[in-house]
Amino acid sequence: MNKKAVVLLSGGLDSATCLAIAKNEGFECYALSFDYGQRHECELQAAEAVAAAMGVTDHIVIKMDLRKWGGSALTSDIAVPDAGSTAGIPVTYVPARNIIFLSFATGWAEVIGAKDIFIGVNSVDYSGYPDCRPRFIEAFQECATIGTKAGDEGWQFQIHAPLQTLNKSEIIRKGIQLGVDYGLTHSCYNPGACGLACGKCDSCHLRRKGFEDAGVPDPTKYQ
């Protein structure tokens, strides 16, 4: 029997690639997505399409409202800036988002008996988010192990971040090798009609450049 893994799946390019890598490593995959009041909630339709295309064992969407406290352009009325227009931690950073996502993944993993969790963070083309740092992933792994049955039973959670050191074009090339259909994925932070990317936000910019650099046709539909 294959080992089980919980894979965080936003519906974007990175997490779709991450899922493909987990499958390719022989894991039976349980995909986990979040409806957190994000501006670009149509990424959830993408997550469903990707999960179905890749044949996951189960796909759960957890609904919770991070708009209760806002604090991010993705969960409030703060505007999404154009790419490259701000310095430091960008306003699209959602406070503690990956900590929250990984915590839920840990809970589900404990219930289904999985010891492996996959997350598609990367620290090369990442957007300056503190919760994408390698040291954060290590710290979370330690915390999840101590705070669950794992600590009592003497094993460790493994938080896999296989994209950590890849740039966007390397991620795309990897995904193409593994048969990812990027036409199903959604990256834009500020879409108009669902499925139509703005082409101007940081996320669109990184995605478009990634396809160019990889020499792969960009399947994204822009407004």
Place this chain on the structure above:
Amino acid sequence: MNKKAVVLLSGGLDSATCLAIAKNEGFECYALSFDYGQRHECELQAAEAVAAAMGVTDHIVIKMDLRKWGGSALTSDIAVPDAGSTAGIPVTYVPARNIIFLSFATGWAEVIGAKDIFIGVNSVDYSGYPDCRPRFIEAFQECATIGTKAGDEGWQFQIHAPLQTLNKSEIIRKGIQLGVDYGLTHSCYNPGACGLACGKCDSCHLRRKGFEDAGVPDPTKYQ
């Protein structure tokens, strides 16, 4: 101006005492509760009553459905056992619950500019839950600091667990000193009509014994 703190407030005896301690230490308190599909959701009414009685600055209830994966007597149809009837990690343990709760607290704290989070865990009369261990609290503090703006700005989140080394009667005596009205709190895992405790579960047992040992009248209404 007072320093701000996010205080996890379940509506039980411990978290009410924890909130009183935070207030007594001069913090401006932001109470955070969770509607996670718990069997004893009437604890949320208790949380509201406690938050109002203690004059918190804000009280947010985050709704999310941990019944999506169950795995605990509190979030599935698994029966709540009578006190003392099981060994090891009890079936009322909700996988990764405190990791999830602390993650949300970290997110809210980051948005409102709080560097302090209070959680009412304790490792004396605790029920064998791995996410109540002191080492877990330390590991989470490290993880939250690295995974947020704190890490960039060079400060540390402080996760306060002021009940960590107290037993139930000491917690009650502390709360009585600070004016906590325990009649507003709810501890039972398996209540009948809201406000009526079963008197048989582990949580009821610890609570009743705590009042006896403290020599304080027990305000709990039993079925």
